[in-house]
Amino acid sequence: MPLDRDVELDELYREIILDHYRNPRNRGSLDQPNAIGEGDNPLCGDEVRVDLDIRDGRVSDVRFEAKGCSISQASASMMTEAVKGLSLEEVDSLFETFKGMMYGSDEVDVEALGDLEALQGVRKFPVRVKCATLAWNTLQEALEEFGKGRG
Amino acid sequence: MKPSKAKTVFDVQAIRRDFPILGRQVHGKPLVYLDNAATTQKPRAVIDALVHYYEHQNANIHRAIHTLGEEATAAYEETRAKVSQFINASRPESIVFTRSATEALNLIAYAWGRANVKKGDEIVLTQMEHHSNMVPWQRLAQEVGATIKYIGVSDEGTLDLDGLDDIITEKTKLVSVTQVSNAFGTINVLDKIIAAAHRRGALAVVDGAQSVPHMPVDVQAIDCDFLAFSAHKMLGPTGVGVLYARYELLEEMEPFQSGGEMISRVRLEGASWNDVPWKFEAGTPNIADVIAFGAALDYLSALGMDNVRAHEQELTAYALRRLRQLEDIIIYGPQDTSRRGGVASFNYPDIHAHDVGTILDREGVAIRAGHHCAQPLMRRFDMAGTARASFYIYNTLEEVDALIEGVEKARAFFSHASG
Numbered sequence: 001m002p003l004d005r006d007v008e009l010d011e012l013y014r015e016i017i018l019d020h021y022r023n024p025r026n027r028g029s030l031d032q033p034n035a036i037g038e039g040d041n042p043l044c045g046d047e048v049r050v051d052l053d054i055r056d057g058r059v060s061d062v063r064f065e066a067k068g069c070s071i072s073q074a075s076a077s078m079m080t081e082a083v084k085g086l087s088l089e090e091v092d093s094l095f096e097t098f099k100g101m102m103y104g105s106d107e108v109d110v111e112a113l114g115d116l117e118a119l120q121g122v123r124k125f126p127v128r129v130k131c132a133t134l135a136w137n138t139l140q141e142a143l144e145e146f147g148k149g150r151g
Numbered sequence: 152m153k154p155s156k157a158k159t160v161f162d163v164q165a166i167r168r169d170f171p172i173l174g175r176q177v178h179g180k181p182l183v184y185l186d187n188a189a190t191t192q193k194p195r196a197v198i199d200a201l202v203h204y205y206e207h208q209n210a211n212i213h214r215a216i217h218t219l220g221e222e223a224t225a226a227y228e229e230t231r232a233k234v235s236q237f238i239n240a241s242r243p244e245s246i247v248f249t250r251s252a253t254e255a256l257n258l259i260a261y262a263w264g265r266a267n268v269k270k271g272d273e274i275v276l277t278q279m280e281h282h283s284n285m286v287p288w289q290r291l292a293q294e295v296g297a298t299i300k301y302i303g304v305s306d307e308g309t310l311d312l313d314g315l316d317d318i319i320t321e322k323t324k325l326v327s328v329t330q331v332s333n334a335f336g337t338i339n340v341l342d343k344i345i346a347a348a349h350r351r352g353a354l355a356v357v358d359g360a361q362s363v364p365h366m367p368v369d370v371q372a373i374d375c376d377f378l379a380f381s382a383h384k385m386l387g388p389t390g391v392g393v394l395y396a397r398y399e400l401l402e403e404m405e406p407f408q409s410g411g412e413m414i415s416r417v418r419l420e421g422a423s424w425n426d427v428p429w430k431f432e433a434g435t436p437n438i439a440d441v442i443a444f445g446a447a448l449d450y451l452s453a454l455g456m457d458n459v460r461a462h463e464q465e466l467t468a469y470a471l472r473r474l475r476q477l478e479d480i481i482i483y484g485p486q487d488t489s490r491r492g493g494v495a496s497f498n499y500p501d502i503h504a505h506d507v508g509t510i511l512d513r514e515g516v517a518i519r520a521g522h523h524c525a526q527p528l529m530r531r532f533d534m535a536g537t538a539r540a541s542f543y544i545y546n547t548l549e550e551v552d553a554l555i556e557g558v559e560k561a562r563a564f565f566s567h568a569s570g
């Protein structure tokens with residue numbers, strides 16, 4: 001069917017996002033995660049679970065399971081790729097940068113986000129921003145729990 | 152019901168002209184508003200009634216000795232009488248104004264429930280209830296040590312009444328059921344359930360949030376003890392809900408909130424309560440919105456609720472027919488529109504309702520995507536949510552076409568994008 005192009009819609013559903021949605025990376029669960037996050041979006045019922053294996057202050061492995069829309073699933077998939085191998089401090093700072101982009105801060109170095117930059121188009125759809133940040137908030141909760149366990 | 156007659160008396164184009172918002176555009180397309188189960192649009196008459204009150208009658212009610220106060224009181228009480236007539240209550244004093252259907256249900260749970268439901272008692276709900284008719288009872292049960300039992304839902308999205316006698320027992324103190332499911336549109340047949348409740352000496356609460364706006368509802372015929380609904384879902388302003396209760400129950404019940412308006416006499420040692428229904432309306436009520444709700448009731452009464460129902464049934468039948476022609480689509484709830492309100496709830500297996508909703512919004516078509524505040528029902532069908540189009544008096548067959556076109560576009564967008 002021929003479509004009249006809707007530029008903002010194309011920006012929301014960039015090819016790379018749809019690719020992650022269809023072919024999620026790191027989907028599944030870990031046998032022995034040492035940090036787990038479970039999050040949901042009360043607005044729409046979307047759910048995400050993040051399993052982490054943290055070693056020597058780094059994310060050595062990560063998996064996710066998600067029930068949700070294309071944006072929340074793609075965001076979770078992209079997130080797992082982005083944080084794998086990072087130190088916990090680097091994860092924190094990446095999350096800050098990502099949030100900065102999603103909430104429209106001008107001072108964000110979008111370059112530093114790599115593929116995650118593709119989620120920028122979601123900003124034009126305020127009701128969908130929560131879909132894009134769900135996995136990240138869940139990851140952060142998992143890391144906080146992990147930190148408490150240590151402390 | 153006479154649908155053939157309805158078509159001649161029901162002039163949708165004339166109705167549309169009464170709704171200023173229907174003239175606006177969304178993303179450059181004409182607004183197609185199909186989220187009426189969430190809230191409906193307001194006719195000029197309701198907006199004018201609000202303005203008229205603030206420009207001509209604004210005063211506090213019930214205590215004023217001046218003209219404005221008298222006029223405002225009369226207008227406020229006139230709406231109570233209109234509500235009473237609208238649902239065929241036996242007297243206007245059976246009508247309590249609240250903030251919403253949710254507050255009306257909470258009022259029952261607090262004022263009646265906490266006094267009458269005890270440890271070991273049972274409350275019966277259904278699996279398809281809106282959270283507003285579930286969570287207040289769960290809290291009550293938790294507090295007093297009562298148990299909640301649920302009437303199940305069939306694959307067709309209707310209530311499963313087999314085994315009703317095992318669910319409603321002599322332990323049951325209260326049964327609360329929605330008349331129409333906001334998620335699927337299923338119209339529940341209440342007689343059996345209410346009769347079973349009464350046989351066991353339990354009270355029957357009906358959640359009328361999705362029925363009173365869309366079809367004739369007669370509390371005496373239904374024989375319920377309580378009925379709750381919201382003005383904003385039936386052309387009225389936000390911030391007004393209705394609790395209908397049998398008058399004797401209201402007399403027996405202790406107040407919900409306390410303060411001004413609801414007392415008859417206050418001494419330092421204590422207070423005595425005002426008459427029913429004012430006993431349940433503590434503080435200055437939402438005067439302006441209640442008065443404007445009166446205009447909404449006038450509007451619906453002039454159309455005739457049989458005609459409203461017939462119009463919605465025609466739209467729903469057409470929408471279901473068109474949706475069924477789409478490949479792979481899953482439609483929830485009964486296909487037979489005589490057992491279904493003006494709701495079409497659907498999903499594509501591989502496209503999330505949110506994504507459908509966003510693409511429809513770009514076409515100016517407003518639907519709802521999500522769990523519709525009925526998460527237990529969504530779980531029953533093992534899904535996070537559905538896309539839901541819900542109709543009202545001003546919707547047209549052409550708008551159903553716009554919905555279908557948008558849904559096709561969503562489908563094409565995702566298959567196109569997958570290359």
Ligand SMILES: Cc1ncc(COP(=O)(O)O)c(C=O)c1O
Binds near residue numbers: 281
């Ligand atoms: C069946 C049902 N019950 C209760 C409610 C609660 O209505 P309100 O939010 O106006 O209190 C709704 C609103 O969506 C509903 O659909």
